[in-house]
Amino acid sequence: MNIRRSAAALAAAAVIGVAATPVARAADPSPSATPSVAVPSGLYGSGDPTYDGVWRQSLALLAQDAVGVRPAGQAVDWLTGQQCANGAFASFRADTATACDAKTMLDTNATSAAVQALAALGGHDAVTGKAVGWLKSVQNKDGGWGFGAGSPSDANSTSIVIGALAAAGEKPAGVKKGGKSPYDALLALALPCDEKDGGAFAYQPDKKGELAANADATAAGVLGALGKGLDARAGEKGSPPKCADANSPGQAAANGAAYLAEALAEDGHLVSALPGAEDQPDFGNTADAVVALAAQGGAERAAKPLKWLEENSAGWARQNGPAAYAQLIFAALATGTEPRDFGGTDLVRQLNATGPAPQAADKNESKQDDAADKGGDGSGMWWVIGALFVGGIGIGFLLSGRKKGRQA
Template sequence: MTTVRRSAAALAASAVLGMAIASAAAPAAIAAPTPTPSTVPPSGLYGTGDPTYDGVWRQSLALLAQDTVGVKPAAKAVDWLAGQQCDSGAFPSYRADATKPCDAKLPLNSNASAAAVQALAALGGQEATVKKTVGWLKSVQNADGGWGYNPGGASDANSTSIVIGALAAAGEKPDAVKSKGGKTPYEALLTFAQPCGGKDGGAFLFQPKQPGIVADSTAAAVLGAHGKGFVVTAGAKDAKGTVCEKSTTVEGAAHNGAAYLATALAKTGHLNTPPMPGATDPAEKPDFGNTADAVIALTAQGLGDQAKKPLAWLQQNSAAWAKESGPAAYAQLILAAHAAGADPKIFGGTDLVAALNATGPAPEKSATSEKPEKSEKSDSGSDAGVWWIVGAFFVASIGAGILISGRRKNQQH
């Protein structure tokens, strides 16, 4: 991740939400980014939509997904991502002119930074860039052991989980990364875990006082609790099944979170998302992105049987969503297929790898001559998001009076 997040939404609505997010999530002294006026995206970037709010995110997921299935990304695509790094080591969502130093008012965020680390660490040859960003992430760790979307913001489950994945991808031991208050990221994650029973029993909330889209934060946190990033393979079978059990450990919380997801998916095989603000249709819509993330989380937890139904649903129904949403969506599906052992080149009749490759510069290794999928790297390689810029959108929803799964709304064509 994440994460964005990811359900299809109008691009205009995504842009409005992106500005609200940046304004709400950023400290008062930090100005929100201005949408890119040019309609021509940088030549090394995947996707043709305005990259202002998700450029680094979608590029990171695209490159990571390609690497996972043995496709060598185009050199200029990798260079574009690495070139987005600021002198501090942090990554913004996007900066239009990478030849100039980052403006002091340019919002920096943990989600873009952590996603970039996961991608660049997996690709190799970017050790200095990765080390510098990891150093920045450590420097903005909150006293409770977690991370918020923006430096100084309250910790949230999604941001904390994505950073854990980045630390693991960079060869760090997340449980050894302690805040000035002596807290680890796993201790922070436990503060978002809900006890069994009730509406959200077993789930991870975005923040204790701001639940957010619970399936989104839960999918992210299950991977974080396992010390994993966006790229996972099947974990050992969870003999506890889908029963939520009282626990005070991060391992127990991961089981309960996965059990919550399994229960939510059991009836229809997919998750839902609330309607966009101002929508004429009040009905909930299928949430493709969070469903893909849930497949990854269930597989990592060792609940592969429970992941089969949502995986099949995605194979049958996700093609139009991915085509409309762009590279990050294709990447999410590739990572879900990889986790569950499905072939992303024949995913419900869609060659996800070829479709992703077509959204940006031609890879060094074509999809037709790619190597077998890679085995998991450091148990993280990381959906996210694979996740999206989850936290930011929920923070924005508070200020704007809306509640949506943000990281999934920011994907561009």
């Protein structure tokens, strides 16, 4: 986590990814051709940042750091400047001169993504410390987190917070509320092996308290159960995972990986859960699954979906911009693949071209002026998410959101 940036969560009352990222992915970018909010000069992407500004910036900076690129100072300053006085981040603040108040929608996903990015860059301990303090203050009694402060725990949000805690040097197992840790919350969302889709994670229980498998939540849950963040690298190679009683986070991660492996076995990609788009590939969720599979059991386990992404994701990434490029970079790095030659695409160059020139970019990268090279901005995706969000539908791993939270 988009984004998080997700498609599966949209259909299950969740919404990238964070991209997710949060990440929910829209098939048609036309609703957002003209942003309704001015895009700040230090922000990556040219689409309306209302619903994903902090998320896409965080993923962009985290991905740049992961490949040895030093982000532009103004890009980092823009991100740190988004923080509220209490340590939280909203999805986007157009006017940072105005203090956050009770109407400011604080966002655990954006806050966690920002922590992961700034912790990786280093030198921002004051910012990340305050953010982690806020996250701890809004932890639910079941040990988990929802998209907004006070909203019910979900697998995506809980997982990305775990990644933030780990990045900031905390031990997630020791961060408890009511005697419950984040891992307790995740285990409660894991489907038993003897049930349909056993091993998967649910986004949240439904109104009847029942769990339904959610591929996006499962990809997030695997990383969360492993205690890893958005840019997780390959774990030790192991035998193909099999579902067994999830009596530990590690087993829950293995169970989730087994579910993802089966879901990807036929076509090499996951499908969108956006209403009316059931047959469309979900590129972002597939990228998240690649990272999860590799982190749980080695790069070879993710070979088929990785190849599918290399062959098919270029157009999607151009359309959706910085968070999409970052997700693909994470997938490449998790599998030991060169992100500068990902199916013939230089993901790093393309990402760099969507915002202020990085300090470590070479002259050719920093002088790119080809509009096609700049790629997309994720705006179509985010307007769909925005409409659903306003309508009360939750947000998935990009962004795993659910409903408006309360100010802490």
